[in-house]
Amino acid sequence: MxxxxxxxxxxxxxxxxxxxxxxxxxxxxxxxxxxxxxxxxxxxxxxxxxxxxxxxxxxIRITYVSGGNGGGKRGNLGTVDSNWKPPACxxxxxxxxxxxxxxxxxxxxxxxxxxxxxxxxxxxxxxxxxxxxxxxxxxxxxxxxxxxxxxxxxxxxxxxxxxxxxxxxxxxxxxxxxxxxxxxxxxxxxxxxNSPTPKTLAEYAYDKIKVPVTEIKVKPEAKSTVNLPTWIWLDKGRFKEVKVRAELPNTGLWAETTAKPVALHLTPGTDDAETSPSSDNCTINDDGSIGTPYTKGNADKTPPCGIRYLRATNGQPYRLKASITWQITWQGTGGAKGNLPDGTFETTQDMNVQEIQSINR
Structure with missing residues (x-):
């Protein structure tokens, strides 16, 4: 049977x-x-x-055209659009x-x-x-x-x-x-x-983008002080465009997806804080740096990228979140091109904040 x-x-x-x-x-x-x-x-x-x-x-063949093989830790991008997903099939x-x-x-x-x-x-x-x-x-x-x-x-x-x-x-x-x-x-x-298109390959490449881990530098490092600015910056050349090429053999189809870093977004971890700039977004400079490194004598000055905490921590540190926003564009076969949702990569670190103790005589 x-x-x-x-x-x-x-x-x-x-x-x-x-x-x-x-x-x-x-x-x-x-x-x-x-x-x-x-x-x-x-x-x-x-x-x-x-x-x-x-x-x-x-x-599909993936090639990192630029920015994908630098030193340091790297990770996959998230997306600001929770409804966006790479192609399912x-x-x-x-x-x-x-x-x-x-x-x-x-x-x-x-x-x-x-x-x-x-x-x-x-x-x-x-x-x-x-x-x-x-x-x-x-x-x-x-x-x-x-x-x-x-x-x-x-x-x-x-x-x-x-x-x-x-x-x-x-x-x-x-x-x-x-x-x-x-x-x-x-x-x-x-x-x-469900025939493949250049956009299919661009979206597939998006899912393969590797970007540098967001490791910000903070001053003061050990403890911030209430009402004094905390300077935040990233070194020159750390963040550059990342371009990923996807090709599907025997079809003539290809696409290159480019991720361009555009801003560092700061979330202080408490409502009792002020960010600089007030938009919470520190722009990325042309040389790939963010903000300005702290130098001696600038302790009470307002940094181009930083946070001023208004209340001390009480046993539990604030959780400072720093995320890089990456603008995503693509081009491909036959002059096809377009934009994809911005990508993000976020890290979190503890911030302890102390009060300044003084004695009045």
Missing amino acids: TLPVRALRWSAVLATAAVLGSGSNAYADGPEGNTTVPSADQPSGSTDGKGGLKASVSH WYEPAFTPAGLKKFVDSDGGGDVGIHESWFGKELWTDHYRDGKPADNFDAHKPVNSSAEGYKNYNLGQSGYFWRGVAPNAADPNSWDCGRIMFWVDAGNLPNDP
Whole structure:
């Protein structure tokens, strides 16, 4: 008896969907399944290097054009727009006809789509060699659509088999790319809402930006004093533009995403404080520095970047937050360009504030 090709089990693990003769297995996971996928920027090819085809492995190549390899600690940007996320899924070339034949002949198994895996040579030969139709995995639709089969892996034709990729298959939006691997003629992009664009690559690159950790310098260092300014600054050349290039091979698509530091935002950790400037934002100078270093004799002067605490701490330090705002722009294939939400990188440090003790005679 032949069981159905696909059946869903809504659980946190990969679910067995079918068993076809000769031990061929098709698997499908539910929207909350497969939460331990590898990151998409690992060294990649069509497979995970172990004979399996992984929908979490992308061909996108990331290059740090400038500002990404400096010394010191670095981290990923957050975004000021809580609703913005990098793309959840897209399609990209996976195999040439000869490459797919070689993969199938080696008994390779794995993800034929983001949420569907085929293990067993017969599943692959039925559809990609022998022309038998197979279902797409359209989880958002009442009925799965049907994909026409191929004859002999399209050998002799010029083009690529494209497949969905999702860095995180647990993201509900990754279900938008429900097609199993499909053919696109050379020089063309898929006619699909989730076909990659320069903006797709720009957003992907945004998620790979590494910026210097915000390590501010403070004077006085040990304890600030009520009503006297605390000077805050960052060294020259510390913060420069970071440019990341993303390219998708065999498509002609590329994008460069640039993060430009524009301001240091200070949050004193208490309402009993005044910031300088009053906007709470210290501008970044042309040389990449912020503020002015403290020098002897300036203890009572107002700094270009600093805080004046109005009340002493009482056993618990104030938590001073310092965050750099990065302006994000991009350009790409065919003159495409645009803006993305500003990015931020924040650090927090303790601030103890003391009262000046004096004796009246």
